[in-house]
């Protein structure tokens with residue numbers, strides 16, 4: 001093989017910035033991965049020659065489309081929809097759909113890029129993709145949400161398929177939205193296939209998919225704690241978010257003997273020093289998914305709890321923290337506050353909730369820190385198992401799925417340890433996850449030549 005001129009890391013990142021102007025989230029996600037990959041491939045000519053990282057950081061394609069719908073007052077509304085198909089070297093594109101006003105092409109590109117590494121880490125054959133819209137489901141009636149989802153799928157159906165690209169839920173997209181989108185796909189194509197995951201159990205969904213991301217993040221946290229000879233029993237946990245991932249992470253922490261002190265949403269956080277037990281978690285789940293209320297209502301419902309408007313929960317003293325809301329919700333100063341408050345371990349339930357400075361602070365302090373692409377992979381892993389069940393036209397039993405989720409999370413942990421152990425014994429989970437995820441995708445790409 002001919003030797004290639006190696007582009008160094010800073011020149012590589014300059015190129016990424018130039019080609020993706022203003023896409024700060026995407027650039028941040030690539031930066032976090034590139035620094036570890038450059039170290040790993042320093043002596044591996046093939047990866048340089050075939051420009052593997054450069055190719056993974058350029059989505060296979062981005063589909064952008066208009067989504068037109070009518071609200072209850074008969075106003076015509078126009079939104080933008082996207083599907084970013086990042087890389088399908090190891091399987092069909094796979095990744096959630098996000099409905100939130102903050103959705104931009106940059107946000108979806110960062111999520112699809114991260115998803116590529118995450119899906120590889122699960123050990124299942126899934127490539128990386130992500131989609132969504134700047135539609136805000138908050139305050140919309142069920143019928144408005146239905147009309148929007150139908151319109152969204154009326155374009156998306158051309159680009160997805162059980163062996164092509166299999167979307168699922170993410171922020172603002174839960175069981176209700178998946179149902180509306182699946183119904184529309186079926187109506188347009190006249191096919192009943194596993195084109196989406198996170199489906200209802202009545203029509204091809206998998207047991208434990210709803211719980212999987214939050215539970216998986218806590219299993220990963222337990223595995224990290226085990227490397228330091230401890231576990232969650234008696235530990236206090238600070239959790240952000242109050243959606244699917246946050247409530248199920250809270251549930252598993254509680255089941256494993258921990259005490260959850262906080263939950264949050266975009267308006268602020270609640271602090272309950274008595275602990276958010278299963279009964280309270282059930283109330284939050286119903287409040288968020290059925291009554292579609294705000295987390296501030298918790299403080300009116302439960303004595304002793306307080307609501308802190310416009311604030312994040314990272315100043316509350318705790319043993320462990322699980323950011324489970326959204327990207328860049330935990331900054332350098334928050335990381336320092338957590339460490340000062342006694343936090344020994346952080347597992348990201350959300351995607352890229354900690355900014356680059358925060359990650360640096362955690363690593364410098366040598367605390368246990370699991371990046372989202374490793375810690376929150378349980379959701380997409382069970383989505384992969386849902387795809388298998390759909391292909392087989394069978395539904396597996398809950399005990400089997402619970403065991404598979406646990407095994408997959410332990411497998412991811414082991415892969416991170418294998419590639420992330422430093423000379424002094426510290427496990428850099430960020431580096432481990434980046435390299436293990438990269439290697440699998442990169443080796444598949446090498447097998448295909450230049451495509």
Ligand SMILES: NC(=O)C1=CN([C@@H]2O[C@H](COP(=O)(O)OP(=O)(O)OC[C@H]3O[C@@H](n4cnc5c(N)ncnc54)[C@H](O)[C@@H]3O)[C@@H](O)[C@H]2O)C=CC1
Nearest residue numbers: 170171172213241242243244245265266325350351376379
């Ligand atoms: N649902 C899943 O299976 C997976 C989700 N994730 C990630 O987990 C995170 C949460 O997703 P879900 O729980 O599924 O969504 P969700 O829609 O069920 O809940 C999102 C939560 O985050 C809060 N939130 C949104 N924007 C916020 C902001 N700017 N500040 C503070 N809070 C904010 C919302 O109020 C809500 O409580 C996202 O980063 C998502 O990408 C990652 C892996 C899988």
Ligand SMILES: O=C(O)CCC(=O)C(=O)O
Nearest residue numbers: 095096168170379380383
């Ligand atoms: O289940 C899936 O396909 C995707 C879940 C997801 O969006 C994620 O892992 O960030």
